Amino acid sequence: PAPAAPDTAGVAAALRRAVDEGAPGALARIEDHGRTYKVTRGLADRSTRRAITADDRFRIGSVTKTFSAVVLLQLADEHRLSLDAPVNRYLPKLLPDDRITVRQVLGHRSGLYDYTNDMFADSVSGFEAVRNKVFTYRQLIALSLRKPRTNAPGAAYSYSNTNFVVAGILIEKLTGQSVRTAYEDRIFKPLKLRDTFYVHPKTTIPGRYARGYLTPDEAGAPLLDTTNQTVSWAQSAGAIISSARDLDTFYSALLSGRLLSAARLGDMEKFIRVDSTTAYGLGLRRRELSCGVAVYGHTGIVQGYYTYAFATKDGARSFAAVATTSNNAKVQEAMGGALDTAFCGKDGK
Ligand SMILES: C[C@@H](NC(=O)[C@@H](C)NC(=O)CCCC[C@H](NC(=O)C[NH3+])C(=O)[O-])C(=O)O
Numbered sequence: 001p002a003p004a005a006p007d008t009a010g011v012a013a014a015l016r017r018a019v020d021e022g023a024p025g026a027l028a029r030i031e032d033h034g035r036t037y038k039v040t041r042g043l044a045d046r047s048t049r050r051a052i053t054a055d056d057r058f059r060i061g062s063v064t065k066t067f068s069a070v071v072l073l074q075l076a077d078e079h080r081l082s083l084d085a086p087v088n089r090y091l092p093k094l095l096p097d098d099r100i101t102v103r104q105v106l107g108h109r110s111g112l113y114d115y116t117n118d119m120f121a122d123s124v125s126g127f128e129a130v131r132n133k134v135f136t137y138r139q140l141i142a143l144s145l146r147k148p149r150t151n152a153p154g155a156a157y158s159y160s161n162t163n164f165v166v167a168g169i170l171i172e173k174l175t176g177q178s179v180r181t182a183y184e185d186r187i188f189k190p191l192k193l194r195d196t197f198y199v200h201p202k203t204t205i206p207g208r209y210a211r212g213y214l215t216p217d218e219a220g221a222p223l224l225d226t227t228n229q230t231v232s233w234a235q236s237a238g239a240i241i242s243s244a245r246d247l248d249t250f251y252s253a254l255l256s257g258r259l260l261s262a263a264r265l266g267d268m269e270k271f272i273r274v275d276s277t278t279a280y281g282l283g284l285r286r287r288e289l290s291c292g293v294a295v296y297g298h299t300g301i302v303q304g305y306y307t308y309a310f311a312t313k314d315g316a317r318s319f320a321a322v323a324t325t326s327n328n329a330k331v332q333e334a335m336g337g338a339l340d341t342a343f344c345g346k347d348g349k
Pocket residue numbers: 060061062063116120121122123124126161214234237238298299300301302303304305326327328
């Protein structure tokens with residue numbers, strides 16, 4: 001029998017909690033066997049007091065990593081890339097260890113240090129130092145290589161944005177195009193993702209969007225409007241702009257086999273356990289929810305936006321949600337509750 005309809009009342013309660021805990025606004029959208037459910041709470045803009053809508057665009061942060069992984073896995077399907085080849089075969093001398101492979105990079109097992117650890121040690125000053133900066137990929141790699149690697153190639157999982165900066169360089173080298181063109185030609189246009197953009201290094205969000213606000217480290221300090229930034233510190237690791245509708249479409253299409261061969265999707269879904277409820281594949285997270293359902297997708301954190309975008313393994317039910325503040329653990333927890341409720345519902349079906 002078809003699973004019970006999503007518990008939209010439960011999702012609404014979770015979004016209300018996110019707003020009560022400090023998010024100016026929150027939205028969620030569920031696509032379930034062709035039916036759409038939208039839930040919203042709070043504001044898109046604190047100065048105009050405009051209410052947030054489920055169609056507002058926003059910065060998706062690391063959900064970008066799944067898009068970058070899809071492009072490289074398509075190149076593997078086209079025999080233009082071998083997942084088990086060293087990165088240095090395609091980009092000579094880029095990395096200090098010839099043993100680091102493409103698969104290890106996409107699975108956060110390369111050992112490459114995450115330069116954002118230092119960049120955002122202090123949330124507000126770190127953000128303000130880079131919000132209008134434009135980095136080259138190689139400058140970001142150089143920041144990472146200043147620090148020792150976290151593990152030998154392939155020896156352990158250690159999340160690092162550096163890995164998906166390497167993915168961006170690989171995409172540009174192997175396609176001869178910018179990552180923007182590669183995303184547009186291979187994913188955005190084929191899936192008609194009309195709310196999805198890669199505009200780096202422009203700082204503005206096209207069309208109608210929710211503004212994002214960073215919660216400072218100091219308790220009680222006022223929120224900082226972080227909507228306009230280059231996101232050049234992340235690029236192919238986190239700079240895509242999208243909407244809940246487009247993320248639902250993307251993960252449903254990916255997981256129902258419309259973007260990759262079964263073999264490459266299988267590669268993407270070879271998961272390494274990260275903690276008791278999450279595992280990481282290639283640019284893809286698996287989360288086990290309270291009712292035992294496993295969902296597949298990615299989380300995203302860019303200053304001002306917490307994003308969750310996940311779907312069932314067959315893509316028949318997808319959930320995308322964002323809260324418009326970041327660096328606020330209680331808001332992040334509330335949004336995790338929305339994810340759980342969206343798939344587990346009241347009666348855990
Ligand atoms: C976790 C998520 N990763 C991402 O989305 C990537 C692009 N974001 C980060 O690595 C966090 C950058 C700092 C955010 C800042 N935090 C601080 O400044 C902390 N001092 C903030 O919260 O806005 C993922 O892969 O699931």
